[in-house]
Amino acid sequence: MSVEELKELLGTQETILELVQLDDGALALRVSNSEDVPLVRIEFNEEVRKILGENTGMVAQHMIQAAIYGVMENQANKWHANVLDQKPQFYS
DSSP states (O other): OOHHHHHHHHOSSOOOEEEEEOTTSOEEEEETTOOSOOSEEEOOOHHHHHHHGGGHHHHHHHHHHHHHHHHHHHHHHHHHHHHHTSOOSOOO
16 A cells, blocks of 8 residues: 555544454554544454463554554655656766
8 A cells, every 4th residue: 555545545634543452352453533444453363362461452553563664664665766766967
């Protein structure tokens, strides 16, 4: 998903996201105070939930942070590639 697609999905205004636990035990990233379909849904099986215990939310948060970082890094790489691929107007 590109930054443009995210802007279209979330709108142009500042958006607050929240990580919440759903009734079925899954964790979901959604727009704050929204009952819409979550942007991301993370579900661990019972065995993994037992292993993680109270750290389940923290692990889900780190997963989402890694995804956001990956998108940002990808966008930065595309931007740098566009800048570097342009011929300089003047040579020194």
